[in-house]
Amino acid sequence: MRILFIGDVVGDRGVQMIQTYLPQLKRDLKPQATIVNGENSTPVGRGISQKIYKQLLESGADVVTMGNHTWDNKEIYEFIGSTNKLIRPANFPGKDVPGRGWTKLKVNQATLAVINLQGRVFLPPLDDPFAVADKLVTEIRKETPVIFVDFHGEVTSEKRAIALYLKGRVSAVVGTHTHVQTNDAQVIDHQTAFMSDAGMTGPAAGILGMQPASVISRFLNQRPARYEVETSEPGIMSGCVIDINDETGHATKIKSVLIDHDHPYDR
Amino acid sequence: MRILFIGDVVGDRGVQMIQTYLPQLKRDLKPQATIVNGENSTPVGRGISQKIYKQLLESGADVVTMGNHTWDNKEIYEFIGSTNKLIRPANFPGKDVPGRGWTKLKVNQATLAVINLQGRVFLPPLDDPFAVADKLVTEIRKETPVIFVDFHGEVTSEKRAIALYLKGRVSAVVGTHTHVQTNDAQVIDHQTAFMSDAGMTGPAAGILGMQPASVISRFLNQRPARYEVETSEPGIMSGCVIDINDETGHATKIKSVLIDHDHPYDR
Amino acid sequence: MRILFIGDVVGDRGVQMIQTYLPQLKRDLKPQATIVNGENSTPVGRGISQKIYKQLLESGADVVTMGNHTWDNKEIYEFIGSTNKLIRPANFPGKDVPGRGWTKLKVNQATLAVINLQGRVFLPPLDDPFAVADKLVTEIRKETPVIFVDFHGEVTSEKRAIALYLKGRVSAVVGTHTHVQTNDAQVIDHQTAFMSDAGMTGPAAGILGMQPASVISRFLNQRPARYEVETSEPGIMSGCVIDINDETGHATKIKSVLIDHDHPYDR
Amino acid sequence: MRILFIGDVVGDRGVQMIQTYLPQLKRDLKPQATIVNGENSTPVGRGISQKIYKQLLESGADVVTMGNHTWDNKEIYEFIGSTNKLIRPANFPGKDVPGRGWTKLKVNQATLAVINLQGRVFLPPLDDPFAVADKLVTEIRKETPVIFVDFHGEVTSEKRAIALYLKGRVSAVVGTHTHVQTNDAQVIDHQTAFMSDAGMTGPAAGILGMQPASVISRFLNQRPARYEVETSEPGIMSGCVIDINDETGHATKIKSVLIDHDHPYDR
């Protein structure tokens, strides 16, 4: 099967990019499953709302993943429990964590499992993503070898480490969170597709999608500054497309997707 | 002028990649200046030695930059003071810091200044890189507008923030340290070339160039594990080439350079 | 002269403790100068307001110091510039930082200088507190050798390091920020009084003065939880009293001050 | 029963303090069980050796606890598996972690359980100490209500949070790691004895027991500096003594123990 993954959607501009380009990408690339990271999709760039979640689905997402901003918009507590298409990092600790950390969907005759995990280097100490992945993957592989992992993490070492740790056991490990696409898309040992970060989807001119002035001001002064989502026109949309052998679960190809001013969409 | 920049050279394999491909790249791309980040160039991947420094120069580097591993091999204290082609982050604090944080070289009729800076997000609290950059750039621009900055940092926000902060005042800001090339090479507002990270040069199969087994073991066990440089064959060489208008100091073009198994060198 | 220092005042309960016990302490201990850290003195435990600032002065404070919460209540921007009795960490970076980082006051025939500094270990990268202290102290000592430093920091190593660095050049280095009084009050080499942390002033039953339930919930779940100031009755008041030789600036004695349920005030 | 706890023993000076004063303290205070934190007891202040471990036992320790330096001296791997009197933080992750995280000993007719845990704030992401404590305590209480916890952590909030979380279920939570004794020994709600940090045992003049010059140099220059254990004469010995009702497991009293130049031992 072919999977299309789109990285962190930021603010209104990000949702607009999804609405504009996701249908075109799906028409042209013909993925059988589409996954979108929506952890920054509210207008303020923190968390997700039910309205936006539905817009992402209507634009073509089959599964929406999250990250460290999962709970920033409290509205998520109201609906995450009643859907299996919205997942949050599986390694959030504690009893009765709302929502779920992985999901599955039928794709043709096969089953695709999607896992969301969060790294711990320079991020809060959730449960060990390596241990949680190990356990989940072992369980899921009893049902299907086609497994996609959105690993939401800060540093390249942790992302590559978990990809190598899961190599041959999952179809793909794609990083999110840094909001900058890396140029290292690769299929490791003809088994597991990997790229350190898919990149973001939203306003191109910002810093992580936020207005530069306040971000720079905070670096200069180290005093609190309110970050506002960048609203200027040029947008960026980032992700990747992965081909997987449904029988073996092995990836055969990964290719980055990038639409921005320097890379206009023309297909 | 045209500048070729090569990201963090790691271990013997990294030095070999430089020796093999840098002459070819220089012959084909014809840069007038070549800059190489050498902070991981010793056999153990930490710091630099005089022998390797000379090898990098002999292979074609005009300037060698460093980063957070600058002082890891104590031998650097013996020779950094007697060369102006090896620079370390300019924002190391304290009195009488050995070596220098920027240098300049004659390129045709113009002067190229090269500045090395280190970020502070998830890295030690050196002096403020924004303030140091501001001061250095103001000073240097009295002599030349052609300024290249190797910004050694962990996170994408800090890297893009300093690029936007210096926009129009320097020719290029290129990130190093994550060892993974980003896919965001761009000339911001027709003024300053930028990419979040140039990527690394060395053994492709490692994690940051280190053997995966010990890195993964440390993630699993959180106990001390000795990291050894990966020694397996396939190598990677990463960087970028930047064209600059000598009169204005504005960049006109930036293009990533990537040589690895999936991107063999053929020119 | 004798100086009374009171550590981080937290919320309404903290202000009440000041109003109740500071006059008594002053009457009994007879300090010539009283310094109070007010960085958590608003009802929500973050920052300071003009009203509370005045209440602290009316209760007997001569100087109010701050810390990492300095700017949390934006109201401070309105009045910090028009008083020399409210100081914030002197090492906040940037141009035209509002307010001042040190102040002085006449005490009998002598002059007492009070400096506020913030540490950088596990705290934001302000300017180097060692370098800023070195410069300030050199300047101030031209006028007076009696210098008190409120060093607002997280870890014991940094606090003791700056005390030893400034030993003989300042009269006292007293730590704040951890909200727990340490049992290490000492005069180092008959020169500089030191204690790692003066402790907090406010509701005794909380965690840092905050209601335990939400703090514990955050540790258990790693999801956002709103911290509210603890409101239950038993209060705590922490600080120290220091005797200084006005001629030499050397401390002769330091003694901790602690009032709580187990240490009722009886004098 | 009465328990004597001694905080982080640092270097040769720390072991000497134990040898000199532990027998005296035991003779005078008459504890039925003695626990010593030995994570810094090698001559270089990192980890423990078999020889020193035996010396601590010979001097009167019944149980030795560890912390973040547990594995720094590799020799521990050789003997930790064959003793039940040396424990390391119970929340080290991974399969087949050498050694054990808790132990028990017969004290008169009762059983004392000792648990070692490590915090995660500003420390590596071990397994969740709250969850591990919850599980261990539930299990151990089937056998005995008398439980002592050495919680090795950096910040006061995490230490107090776990004490309140375990309140009524364990007899005592005593913090270690900061090497500075806090002045907050208390029995919370007549149930659980607590103090944020017991303090260190070793050379008094150092910073964390290390020679100040290199620690200060690192703060000033942010370059690598080798830390050596302070060797000068004056020593410090820190800890606490706790009385527990064997039937209920509730603490009835906690009192800090401190021997240094300003607090000479005279009994």
Ligand SMILES: [Fe+2]
């Ligand atoms: Fe994001």
Ligand SMILES: [Fe+2]
């Ligand atoms: Fe994120």
Ligand SMILES: [Fe+2]
């Ligand atoms: Fe590097």
Ligand SMILES: [Fe+2]
């Ligand atoms: Fe680096």
Ligand SMILES: [Fe+2]
């Ligand atoms: Fe505070």
Ligand SMILES: [Fe+2]
């Ligand atoms: Fe604070």
Ligand SMILES: [Fe+2]
């Ligand atoms: Fe220790």
Ligand SMILES: [Fe+2]
């Ligand atoms: Fe420790």
